[in-house]
Amino acid sequence: MKFSFNFEDASQIFVGAFALAVPISFSEEAWKLGETLPFANLFMLFSLSVIFLTLFTYQSVFQRDIKSRKLVFVFRIVIAYLIAALVVALVLFCLDKLPLAGDPIVSLKRIIVITMPASMGAIVVDSFDKE
Numbered sequence: 864m865k866f867s868f869n870f871e872d873a874s875q876i877f878v879g880a881f882a883l884a885v886p887i888s889f890s891e892e893a894w895k896l897g898e899t900l901p902f903a904n905l906f907m908l909f910s911l912s913v914i915f916l917t918l919f920t921y922q923s924v925f926q927r928d929i930k931s932r933k934l935v936f937v938f939r940i941v942i943a944y945l946i947a948a949l950v951v952a953l954v955l956f957c958l959d960k961l962p963l964a965g966d967p968i969v970s971l972k973r974i975i976v977i978t979m980p981a982s983m984g985a986i987v988v989d990s991f992d993k994e
Contacts, residue, residue, distance in 0.1 A: 868938060872989060873946065879988025880947035881954070884981040888954040897973030905975050912979045916940045916986050923990040943989065947982035948974050 887893050900908075920940055921927060929936040951974050955961035961970045 868935070868942065872939075873942075875989045875991065876943050876946045876985040877950060880950040880981040880985035882988070883984035884947070884951045884954050884977055887977050887980055888951065888958060888960070893977050894960055894973060897976045898969050900972060900976065905972055908979050909975055912944060912982050913940065916943055916982055919983070919986050919990065924986065939989075943986050944978065944982050947985045948978045950985075951977045951981050 917940055920936065920943070921929065924939065925932065925936055952961060952970075955970075955973055955977070956963075960973065963970050
């Protein structure tokens with residue numbers, strides 16, 4: 864068993880996030896949701912993302928054994944979400960759908976909307992190589 868986070872883990876998270884971020888980032892519905900969803904709904908999406916990441920990481924990646932690895936467990940969830948958000952931002956930027964300078968709030972909202980499924984793809988691929 865390994866107890867660290869390495870380049871292989873990061874690359875698996877990047878690939879998993881990319882796999883789901885790309886098709887969803889091309890969707891006009893996702894762009895519009897990012898413009899129109901109220902912050903309460905965005906917070907719920909963010910919360911659901913973290914909850915599902917936590918549950919999946921606990922069950923599949925760590926196989927319910929986090930007693931001596933709580934910090935690594937939390938780090939894995941945070942880094943998976945952040946890497947997924949970075950991938951989403953890069954894809955949206957490449958599509959010219961990330962108006963950071965013109966409308967940073969819409970940019971953030973689009974990132975949150977698309978990061979929910981992208982983060983799940985990220986952690987699923989990461990679980991192929993268990994802790």
